[in-house]
Amino acid sequence: MSTTSRLVEVRQNVMKHNDVLARALRDRFEAxxxxxxxxxxxPGAGKTAFLERTLTTLRDRFRVAALVGDLATENDAARLAxxxxxxxxxxxxxxxxxxxxxxxxxxxxxxxxKLDYLFIENVGNLVCPxxxxxxxxxRVVLMSVTEGEDKPLKYPTIFNTxxxxxxxxxxxxxxxxxxxxxxxxxxxxxxxxxxxxQVSAKNGAGFEAWLDFVQSRREQFSAVTTR
Amino acid sequence: MSTTSRLVEVRQNVMKHNDVLARALRDRFEAxxxxxxxxxxxPGAGKTAFLERTLTTLRDRFRVAALVGDLATENDAARLAxxxxxxxxxxxxxxxxxxxxxxxxxxxxxxxxKLDYLFIENVGNLVCPxxxxxxxxxRVVLMSVTEGEDKPLKYPTIFNTxxxxxxxxxxxxxxxxxxxxxxxxxxxxxxxxxxxxQVSAKNGAGFEAWLDFVQSRREQFSAVTTR
Numbered sequence: 001m002s003t004t005s006r007l008v009e010v011r012q013n014v015m016k017h018n019d020v021l022a023r024a025l026r027d028r029f030e031a032x033x034x035x036x037x038x039x040x041x042x043p044g045a046g047k048t049a050f051l052e053r054t055l056t057t058l059r060d061r062f063r064v065a066a067l068v069g070d071l072a073t074e075n076d077a078a079r080l081a082x083x084x085x086x087x088x089x090x091x092x093x094x095x096x097x098x099x100x101x102x103x104x105x106x107x108x109x110x111x112x113x114k115l116d117y118l119f120i121e122n123v124g125n126l127v128c129p130x131x132x133x134x135x136x137x138x139r140v141v142l143m144s145v146t147e148g149e150d151k152p153l154k155y156p157t158i159f160n161t162x163x164x165x166x167x168x169x170x171x172x173x174x175x176x177x178x179x180x181x182x183x184x185x186x187x188x189x190x191x192x193x194x195x196x197x198q199v200s201a202k203n204g205a206g207f208e209a210w211l212d213f214v215q216s217r218r219e220q221f222s223a224v225t226t227r
Numbered sequence: 228m229s230t231t232s233r234l235v236e237v238r239q240n241v242m243k244h245n246d247v248l249a250r251a252l253r254d255r256f257e258a259x260x261x262x263x264x265x266x267x268x269x270p271g272a273g274k275t276a277f278l279e280r281t282l283t284t285l286r287d288r289f290r291v292a293a294l295v296g297d298l299a300t301e302n303d304a305a306r307l308a309x310x311x312x313x314x315x316x317x318x319x320x321x322x323x324x325x326x327x328x329x330x331x332x333x334x335x336x337x338x339x340x341k342l343d344y345l346f347i348e349n350v351g352n353l354v355c356p357x358x359x360x361x362x363x364x365x366r367v368v369l370m371s372v373t374e375g376e377d378k379p380l381k382y383p384t385i386f387n388t389x390x391x392x393x394x395x396x397x398x399x400x401x402x403x404x405x406x407x408x409x410x411x412x413x414x415x416x417x418x419x420x421x422x423x424x425q426v427s428a429k430n431g432a433g434f435e436a437w438l439d440f441v442q443s444r445r446e447q448f449s450a451v452t453t454r
Contacts, residue, residue, distance in 0.1 A: 003240040010237050013230040043269040043353045043382060044374025070381045071354065094384060096323060096354035124381070125354055126270045127298065127323035146373040146399065147271025153300045154351070155270060157321060172373065175402040 018132055021100035025135030030225050034115045035218040038134050040158055041142035043124030046168040048076045049201035051121055055083035057211055062116040067106050069098040069123045097128035126155040137221055144169040145178035152186040159190045171200040245359055248327035252362030257452050261342045262445040265361050267385055268369035270351030273395040275303045276428035278348055282310035289343040294333050296325040296350045323355035330361050353382040364448055371396040372405035379413040386417045398427040
């Protein structure tokens, strides 16, 4: 079908264009020694609650900021403003993911960027964000205990492009009859060797391990870039 | 940017092509007196559990079948096979939604279709499926109590294209501190007047009302088509 093959071709061009922009972003973040973490998940897996607690804990010792993507509303930026760090909302309209151009534009009036960490919360979607490099150093996929243990098998690409997995809402694990072993085994089946952490943004469980993890990843990154 | 405007143009052509196919499907379903219900939601909102209970209850009195969409795996079809009705899996690869062509192809070896109800479970995604007409009579958007009450505001298009809303996993409402009033008010803000039902596929709560609802909608449809 000619429209479909044309769509594929034009999409490939858009993807290539995104890769070029993402590479430029990554070079810039490296030059400015900013460690960039992106968060992807289903809608409602708890990215914003996770990010709020992360920002609130890190802000005492680090310069942190966040970009948050949604189709509509500034709700997430308003929630994250409670963490008292710079936060900017990107509203995508009907677009199902962030791209490198949106990240670049959102950062344009934050020059010069004096940051240790930049967090980017993607649109809630387990499909589309997987294909778009945002220039991040660490892509984290979140999955809540209420979503069903089979999600990694059903949405393999996003798990496959992630550098770490976070199981969220662990406080609901018993009520949801969550099968931890099955979830971990499904994640490992799709992305062997990926580190998987368990957290509850509600009661704070697991955040110490998560913050240790992200800091050690940043230190490895700094050791390489300042070598 | 020229690639982006080309992408928009080619996408519009694909959408128009989908509308033509969806119209043909709708005409065919009407001629064969099949009432078609599609289900959309986030990944993990409970579409498959909801559908399994629906099929199992309806099969005694009606001829029912289902198509289920996922990027990968035949898991949902295997789960739904327990309901002992015809079920077919559509695996979309990296495509974030079903379209009319996929529905038509999946039905091709089910001719002639002797059904009262056909259910179509879309890929779990609160963005992309909203734009693709599948020839359905009733589009139902599901939202679980663990996803956060703000989802209708953040993903307005999918709620806006739905004919009914279902709040799922009501058995977890207390554990998740679900605010029913806020959720309903957000749904109504985006889609005023839409009927909203509450169910738990785990304990069966709310299914009687849901089955009454879908049957009364089908009767209205039959009354119009056989007039």
